[in-house]
Amino acid sequence: xxxxxxxxxxxxxxxxxxxxxxxxxxxxxxxxxxxxxxxxxxxxxxxxxxxxxxxxxxxxxxxxxxxxxxxxxxxxxxxxxxxxxxxxxxxxxxxxxxxxxxxxxxxxxxxxxxxxxxxxxxxxxxxxxxxxxxxxxxxxxxxxxxxxxxxxxxxxxxxxxxxxxxxxxxxxxxxxxxxxxxxxxxxxxxxxxxxxxxxxxxxxxxxxxxxxxxxxxxxxxxxxxxxxxxxxxxxxxxxxxxxxxxxxxxxxxxxxxxxxxxxxxxxxxxxxxxxxxxxxxxxxxxxxxxxxxxxxxxxxxxxxxxxxxxxxxxxxxxxxxxxxxxxxxxxxxxxxxxxxxxxxxxxxxxxxxxxxxxxxxxxxxxxxxxxxxxxxxxxxxxxxxxxxxxxxxxxxxxxxxxxxxxxxxx
Ligand SMILES: *Cc1c(COP(=O)(O)O)cnc(C)c1O
Numbered sequence: 217x218x219x220x221x222x223x224x225x226x227x228x229x230x231x232x233x234x235x236x237x238x239x240x241x242x243x244x245x246x247x248x249x250x251x252x253x254x255x256x257x258x259x260x261x262x263x264x265x266x267x268x269x270x271x272x273x274x275x276x277x278x279x280x281x282x283x284x285x286x287x288x289x290x291x292x293x294x295x296x297x298x299x300x301x302x303x304x305x306x307x308x309x310x311x312x313x314x315x316x317x318x319x320x321x322x323x324x325x326x327x328x329x330x331x332x333x334x335x336x337x338x339x340x341x342x343x344x345x346x347x348x349x350x351x352x353x354x355x356x357x358x359x360x361x362x363x364x365x366x367x368x369x370x371x372x373x374x375x376x377x378x379x380x381x382x383x384x385x386x387x388x389x390x391x392x393x394x395x396x397x398x399x400x401x402x403x404x405x406x407x408x409x410x411x412x413x414x415x416x417x418x419x420x421x422x423x424x425x426x427x428x429x430x431x432x433x434x435x436x437x438x439x440x441x442x443x444x445x446x447x448x449x450x451x452x453x454x455x456x457x458x459x460x461x462x463x464x465x466x467x468x469x470x471x472x473x474x475x476x477x478x479x480x481x482x483x484x485x486x487x488x489x490x491x492x493x494x495x496x497x498x499x500x501x502x503x504x505x506x507x508x509x510x511x512x513x514x515x516x517x518x519x520x521x522x523x524x525x526x527x528x529x530x531x532x533x534x535x536x537x538x539x540x541x542x543x544x545x546x547x548x549x550x551x552x553x554x555x556x557x558x559x560x561x562x563x564x565x566x567x568x569x570x571x572x573x574x575x576x577x578x579x580x581x582x583x584x585x586x587x588x589x590x591x592x593x594x595x596x597x598x599x600x601x602x603x604x605x606x607x608x609x610x611x612x613x614x615x616x617x618x619x620x621x622x623x624x625x626x
Contacts, residue, residue: 217510218448218528218576220492221245222600226493227532230598230606237495237512239583241271241600242608243279243280245490246579247602250283253442256458261464261477263475267440268294270580271491275599275609277301277449280486288440288481292322299326306350309437309481311398312371317344322347331398331437335375335383342390350386352396352437353380368401377421384429394432396421396479400439404484406452411438412460419468435477441486446526446577454485462558469475491579493517497571506545508567513549514556515592517578518585521555528576531560534565540567547573551590583610589605595620 220227221242230240238482253264255532265286268277272294273621280287288464289295298308305327312319313333320341323330330348332338341347356374359521375383384395402410412589420432438461443452461478469476493516499509529538529547543566549556558575567573595612 218445218530220530220532220574221490224536225533225604226600226604227492227572227574231496232496234596234598234612236572237493237510237516238596238598238612239278239493239516239578240492240600241487241490241579242492242607243572243602244600246276246279246487247283249486249489250280250285252454252492253480253485256454257461257480259458259462261475263477263479264486265307265437265481266486267312267481267483268297269584271582272297274301274586274598275607276487277303280385288327292319295323295326309352309479311354311400311481314337315590316495317346320348320370321345324405329396330589331396332376332383335379337479338383338386338516342385342386342517346446350396350434351392352398352435353383354378355397355399355418355421357399357401357414357421359417371401374399375576383429384425384431388431392431394434395425396435397433398423398437398439400438400441400481402441404443404446405441406443406457408456408460409455411441411457412464414438414454415461416450416464416468419464423468423472423474425596428473433474433476435479437479437481439479440484442480442482442579444484444488444580446528447563448528452485464540486580488580489576491577491582493575493578493582495573495575497567497569497573500567500569505561506543506617508545508547508564508573510547510558510573511550512558513551513590513592514553515549515551515587515589517558517575517582518587519581520558521553522585527558529564530574530576531565531567531571532574534567539565539567545569549593556616570591588618591618 262564265288266280267288287298290310291314308328310323310328329350331352333354354374358369435537448560495512498511501507519525547559593613596612599607599609
C-alpha cells in the first residue's frame, strides 16, 4: 500500500482552482528525507549536495538551502539557478562532463568545487591559468554494474584510476596539497552491499593516492544513487546503506588514521517520493486492450516511457466511490508515440471518465525531464508546505512561452 502524504482535500482544491495535470510536492517529505540522510551519516563529517537535475525548481532548491545542504550543478545554467537561490562558492559542486574552458572559468571564478570528469583537463586548466581552489576527480572504476547505470566500462563518465593518478602527480608537483575524489556508479540502488563494495574500492583508491603522492584527500564524494520504493513492496534501508559505507570507511581509512569528509549528491532519494503528478481520465478506449487516457503525458514524466519504470497509480475518485470491481488497463497519454504509457497491464479499480489519478514518486526526474514534443506545453508545479498550505511554484506554460524564441518573418 502506498499512501499519498498530501491531504486529498488539498489536492482536490488545487484541481478545482487550476485544473489538471500538475505536479505537487510535499515539503515535509523532502525535509524528512534530508534529516534521515544526515542522521544516517552522522558518524562522519558529512554534507549533501542535492543534484539539481532531479528537481531544479528554485523553491525546491531553497528547501535544500534552509537545511544546510549544498547543490550539485551539471551545467552553467544549473549553477545560475543555484545562485538565484543564494548558493555560493563551495556550496556548489560543479560536476559537468565535456566541460569547456569557458565553463570551468565561470565555475572557478565563483569558487565552486570543481569536480573534473576528464582528468586530462587539469593540464589545460593550468596552461590557461585557471586554477581551482578546490579540485575533485571523478573516478570511473570500470568494474561496477547497475540496472540504470549499466556497466561502468560502457559509461561515458569519469576517468580511469591511472589517468587520475597522473593528474594528481602533476598537481602535487605544482604544489597542490589537497584534493577530493568522486565516483557515481549506481542509480536507484537499494542494495546496501553494493554501496559497501564500491565505496570500499573508492576508499582504497584514496589511500593509494595519499600514499603515492603525499596529497591530502579532503573529501570523498560517493555520488548519489540511493533508491526509493517505487513499488509498494520495495523498502529502502538507508541506515543499512550508510552502515555499509561506515564499515568500509572504518576498515580502509579510519584504521589508517585517515578521516576525510564524506559528501553525497543525492537527487532521487531527497525529492522523488515527495512528488505526485495529478491527472484526469479524459478518454476510455477499448481495442485489443482496455485503455485509460489521461491528460498528462510522457512530457510530464518520462521515466515509464524511457526506462519502463514502475510508478504507482492511485485513482482517488474510485477509492472515494468505494469501487469494488477492478480492471486491467494501459494508462496512456496523448503523445504521438506508442511508448507514451504510464502503466501497461495495470490492475486498477474500475475507473471512469473524469476520475483523478495520482501518479506517485514524480518529485525527481519528473517535471525536470519534461519537453515540448507535439506542442505539449509544460505543466505547473505546486508545493504543499510544512505549514499546510498549497503554494504554486510554477505556472503552466503558455503558447506564448513556447513560441517566444521563434524569430518572426515567416
Ligand atoms: C544524476 C546524478 C546524481 C543524482 O543521482 P540520484 O540517483 O538522483 O541520487 C548525482 N551525481 C551525478 C554526477 C549525477 O549525474
